[in-house]
Amino acid sequence: MLRQCPIVIDPSGRNIHGEAAQLRELGPIVKVTLPGGVPGWAVAGHEALADLLADPKRVSKDAYRHWRAWIDGEVTHAWPLSIWVSVQNMITAYGSEHTRLRRPVMTAFTARRVAALRPRIEAVAGEMLDKLAGMSGEEAVDLRAGYAHEVPTRVMFELFGIPEHSWGMLHKIINGFFDTGISVVQARQNSVDLYATMTDLVAYKRAHPADDLTSAMIAARDDENGPRLSEKELTDNLILLFTAGYETSVNLISSAVDLMLRHPAQRELVAAGLATWEDVVEETLRLEPPAANGFLRFAVEDIEIGGSVIPKGEAFIVSFASVGRDPALHGADADAFDITRPTRGDHMAFGYGVHYCLGATLARLEAAVSLAALFERFPEISAAGGPGRLPRTESFISNGLRELPVRLGPSKSA
Template sequence: MLRQCPFAIDPSGRDIHAEAARLRELGPAVRVTLPGGVQGWAVAGHHALRKLLADPRVSKDAYRHWPAWISGEVGPEWPLAIWVSVQNMITAHGAEHTRLRRLALKAFTLRRVAAMRPRIDEVVAEVLDELARRPGDEPVDVRAHFAHEVPTRIIFELFGIPEWARARLYKIINGFFDTAISAEDAHRNGVDLYETMGELVSHKRAHPAEDLTSGLIAARDDEDGAQLTEKELVDNLILLFTAGYETSVNLISSAVHELLAHPSQLELIRSGLASWEDAVEETLRRQPPAANAILRYAVEDIDVEGTVIPKGDPIIVSLASAGRDPQVHGADADDFDITRATRSDHMAFGFGPHYCMGATLSRLEAAVAVSALFGRFPGMSLAVPPQGLGRVESFISNGLRELPVRLGPDTVQESGVPHS
C-alpha cells in the first residue's frame, strides 16, 4: 500500500512536527514524494536514524550513488537541485568526505571558534544597544532585529565577507532554504549564489586575511599537499556559510520563543535551578533548526528495522521526528522541559561522520545571545499569542518567520549606565 500511495512531503513545511509524528507512526522507513514529484524514503525515529546515519552503506554523493541524478532523470531543473548538485563535505562520501572534512578542519579549528568568544559578546552588546534605541512602546521583531543580526554579523566576520557581498548573500540564503520556491527562481538563485561566492574567492585571494575563507583557500592536505579545487572551495564555502547562518538564526529565535511561551522554565534559570545552556539543548531537541536533511542514497539494499530501502533510492532524514520520539524522551516528548534528562540526546546537528562541525559555535552563540537578551530586557513578553506565529516556508529549515515581542524596561537604562 505504501508503494502505491507514498506519503507526500509538504514543501511549505506548514506543520513540521505533525508531519514528523505521522512519519514515526507509519514506520521507521516510509515511501515519500518530495517536491517536484521525486520519489524516495523518509527515515524517522531516534533509534532508526542513529543507525542509518552511522551506516557506511548510506551515501550523500548523488553523482556516484543516485541513478536518477546520474541518468538525468532528475536534473538541474528540479527545484531542490542545489541541495544535491553541490560537491562539498556534506555531499561527499567515504574517503572523499574524509579528505574534504580534514581540509576544512584546518581552517575551522576549535581555536578559531574559542577566540571568537570576546567578539561574540561585543556583537551581542552592539545589537542589544540597537534594540534599546527602538521606540519602547512598539512591538519589536526579535528574529529580524536580534536573532538574525547576531549570527549574521559574526559569520560575516568569521568568513571575512566584504560589505559589497552582504546584501546579495542575505537574499540568496533566504531563497536557498525556501523549499516551496519555483524551479525558475531556484535556478536563478543558484546562479546568483555561485557568482557571488566566486567573486568572494577572487577577492580573498587578492586580499587574504585571518578569516575562514582565506584559511580554506590556503589549506593543504597533510598526505599529498593538495588544496581544494575551485569548485570544492566554492561549494564548501556555500555549505559552511548557509548552514552556519540558518542554524543559528533559527536556534536563537526558537530558544527565545520557548522561554517566553513557558515562563516557568525561564524562572528555573533565574533561580539557578537550570542554565541557559540547558535551554539551548532543550530547544535543539524540541525545535531543531533543521527539520529534515536531504538527500542520502542507499549504496546497496539497506534493511531499516524490517523495511528494505533498495539500492540507489534517495532518503530524507527526519531530524524533527528524532527529537520528539517518545521511545527516548517519554510520553511528554512534545513538552518543553529544560531539566529533562534526555535534553541533549538529540540529532539536531546530525550524527556520525557528517556531524556538523559548526555545532560548538552555534551552541555558544545561542547561549550568549539568549542570556544577554533576557538579562538586558528581563520583562520581555510576547506581543502575539504563541499559536499565532508563522513558520518559515520550508520542510528543511525549521524556524519562526517572525517573533514580535514587547521588550519592557532596559536594565542598562534603569541603572543609569549610558549605552555604548
C-alpha cells in the first residue's frame, strides 16, 4: 500500500528523520502529498539526487515556467507555502536567468571576503560569551537564544547593513517564514510584513549607502547603464540571502552544540587534537542538515529514476535529511554521530549543483568559530534538559532546535 499511496508530508516536521527513512526505504523517488494537499514527489537517495541536481537542464526551480499546477492556477498565492515559489530571485530562477541574478552577489561570498570576516565573527562570539559569563554557571540558560541565535544574526545584520530598528521585526518575520504549519491568514500577513520591511530597508540604504551587501546590490540595481535587477528581483534576492543565511547558521550551531554535549567521547577527540571543530561541523551537517527538505523543484522534462518517472511539469522536494543518512554511502551506522567518519563531508546540506549555497563557507566559518570559542570559555558546559528529545522547530523545511537548555559551569578568562 505504501508504494501505491502517496506519503503525506507532515507540515510540522514532528519526525523529520523517521519520515526521511520511510521515503528512503520506498525508493529513490516517492510520490508525496505536500502540505495543503498539493501532490508532488520526494527524492530521497544520495546517488539519485546527485545525478539529478548535476543536470540543471532537466531540473528547474522556476514555478512560473515549469510547474504546471502553478501555471494552470491549480496552486495559487492562497497556498500557505506560496512565498517559497512566488519569489523571483536567484534560487527560483532557471538557466541564464539564474546566472544573471546570482552574479551580483557572488563577489560578496568569495573565500577571501569570507575569511576576512573571521576577526569580526570571533569578536561577536566573544561579546556574547561575555554576557553569558555574567550568569550563574549552575543556572540553566537557553544557549540557542543567547548564543547560537545571536552570533550569526549579528554578523548577518552587519554584512547587510541592517539598521537596529529593523531587527525585531525581521526576527519575527523569519520565524514565520520557516513555520510551514501556519494558516493562510498568518502566511499572507507574514508575506506583507516581509515585503514591507525589506522595502523599507532598501529605501533606508538608498538614503544611507555604506560598505555592505545591501548597498552593493542596490548599486547593481541602479547601474547607470541600465538596471541589472528589477526592483522585485532586488527585494526577493535580499529576502533569500538574509533568511537563508540566518536560519542555516542558527540551526547548525545549535545542533552541533547539542550533539557534542550528548556525545562526550566525540568532545574528547577534539580536546585531544584527534579531530577539529571543522570535522564537528561537517558531521553535524550530514546528520542534522539545517534544512531537512529542499523546496521546491520542477521537472523540465520526464525524469526517470530507478524505474519510476517524475512527469514533466510536476514538483518535487529533495530530502537532505534522508541523503545525509543514506547507508548506501555512509554505512550501516549512518544514524550515528562520528566526527571521524570518512564520509562526514559527503552531504548535500548546502545543496548541490548550480544552486549550491553561496553562503556555505560563511556558515561553516561561523559555526566552527562559535563552537571553538564556546567550549574554550566554558569547558564544563553540560546539557540541562532531561533525557527526552528537545523541542524542535515546527517545519518540514527548517531542521533545528527551538531551545537548547545548558548549564555553562565556570567561565575561563576571555
